[in-house]
Amino acid sequence: MKNPVASSIKLASVFLLFGIVWIVGSDLLSLILTNNDLHLYNILQHSKGILFVVLAAVLIYLVSRKLYSNIEEANKKQEEALKRYKMLGMATNDAVWDFNMVTRECYTNRTLQELFGYAESELRDNHLWWHNNLHPEDKDRVIRLMDSTIRTGGNVWQDEYRFRCKDNTYKTIFDRSFILRNGQGQAYRLIGAMQDVTGQRQLQQKLTEEREKHKNELAQSILQAEEAERKKLGEELHDNINQLLGVVKLYIQHAQVNQEMRQELLMKCSDYIAQTIEEIRHLSRSLLPPALQEQGLVHCLHQLVADIRQAKTIDISITCENFTESILPANRQVMIYRIIQEQLNNVLRHSGASQVLVELKCKDRLVECSVSDNGTGFDTEKNRPGMGLLNIRSRLEVVNGRMEIYSAPGKGCTLLIGFKI
Numbered sequence: 001m002k003n004p005v006a007s008s009i010k011l012a013s014v015f016l017l018f019g020i021v022w023i024v025g026s027d028l029l030s031l032i033l034t035n036n037d038l039h040l041y042n043i044l045q046h047s048k049g050i051l052f053v054v055l056a057a058v059l060i061y062l063v064s065r066k067l068y069s070n071i072e073e074a075n076k077k078q079e080e081a082l083k084r085y086k087m088l089g090m091a092t093n094d095a096v097w098d099f100n101m102v103t104r105e106c107y108t109n110r111t112l113q114e115l116f117g118y119a120e121s122e123l124r125d126n127h128l129w130w131h132n133n134l135h136p137e138d139k140d141r142v143i144r145l146m147d148s149t150i151r152t153g154g155n156v157w158q159d160e161y162r163f164r165c166k167d168n169t170y171k172t173i174f175d176r177s178f179i180l181r182n183g184q185g186q187a188y189r190l191i192g193a194m195q196d197v198t199g200q201r202q203l204q205q206k207l208t209e210e211r212e213k214h215k216n217e218l219a220q221s222i223l224q225a226e227e228a229e230r231k232k233l234g235e236e237l238h239d240n241i242n243q244l245l246g247v248v249k250l251y252i253q254h255a256q257v258n259q260e261m262r263q264e265l266l267m268k269c270s271d272y273i274a275q276t277i278e279e280i281r282h283l284s285r286s287l288l289p290p291a292l293q294e295q296g297l298v299h300c301l302h303q304l305v306a307d308i309r310q311a312k313t314i315d316i317s318i319t320c321e322n323f324t325e326s327i328l329p330a331n332r333q334v335m336i337y338r339i340i341q342e343q344l345n346n347v348l349r350h351s352g353a354s355q356v357l358v359e360l361k362c363k364d365r366l367v368e369c370s371v372s373d374n375g376t377g378f379d380t381e382k383n384r385p386g387m388g389l390l391n392i393r394s395r396l397e398v399v400n401g402r403m404e405i406y407s408a409p410g411k412g413c414t415l416l417i418g419f420k421i
Helices: 004-034 038-091 110-116 126-133 136-151 198-257 262-287 297-311 330-351 387-397
Strands: 095-100 106-108 156-164 170-181 187-196 315-322 355-363 366-373 402-407 413-420
Touching: 004 038, 095 110, 095 126, 106 126, 110 187, 136 156, 156 187, 170 198, 198 262, 297 315, 297 330, 297 355, 330 355, 330 366, 330 387, 330 413, 387 402, 387 413
Parallel strands: 315 355
Antiparallel strands: 095 106, 095 187, 156 170, 170 187, 355 366, 366 413, 402 413
């Protein structure tokens, strides 16, 4: 809006300038025209006064009309700006607020009123209302940061805090405002927008808790896998190697007191010791990392299958026509080997399968591996993953891989894994 005082001063200045110019100019012109004729000069002076009033009225009309036209145009623009401001406040999802630090005038849009449940009449002193409803644990920090930003000449203030609603519940708010300053750098107005981020923070908290829970479960599964490996090692040592060595000890004791059967008993001891060495070799091969760098992943998998066939009658096939193992780092090759080894152990223990197909393939740096059997299968909805599958899943999570199980009673089982290089 145009300043009325400034417009009045402008009008008075124009009138004053016109009056001075008229008086000085008309007096000089009168003296020239009358040629010192006093009677004629008085007549001109009388007519000049009337003409001055008429011209002054016309001038005042023209100038004031121009001034008021400018004022009306400025008022119209201001009304349009206020209308857009209010419409923008109604259209946005942000809670808009405006605080004049000099006049203490406040403005809030309808979104802010609906966000916190307060009526417009309760928000007349927006700044005091805002102070009073900050969460007690956040209040000092938020106000201190705002005052510091204003005092140090900053133009933008933002913070996240909890704010009390009409029903005494709290919402988490992200608040951002612009600080307007005059020519001397003094802050005189704050314009800001508040966003309700309660849902986002709750979701982040939930995700954090889920990650922590998953981390604990992963650690637990690793510990359980280690315990299972120890148990398996203990069982192998006790059930096989310990039994064989026990028989060898018994035969040696008999050979010491039975001269006639000594040679026969020592020969049997030699056979059992050879079996013990073979059992230890198989056990070591299952526990130690395979020599992948020297022999390659596919070769080691074929060797694994050959070892299984010596102990079990089962048809295991390996297909790797669309697979290039050279693109895989050594640690990923070890991971694939261990996963296939784990799943084959699961098949041998639980499925009763007679045929197993292992398929390896890679495309566009995506590596996939599947192990399918024709065993008894199981209901994936009812049966929880065992230690073997949990161990496989924990290995894949290290490389952001995925694992899927397809199975049904009487229809075998397929394990599908995949990861990107």
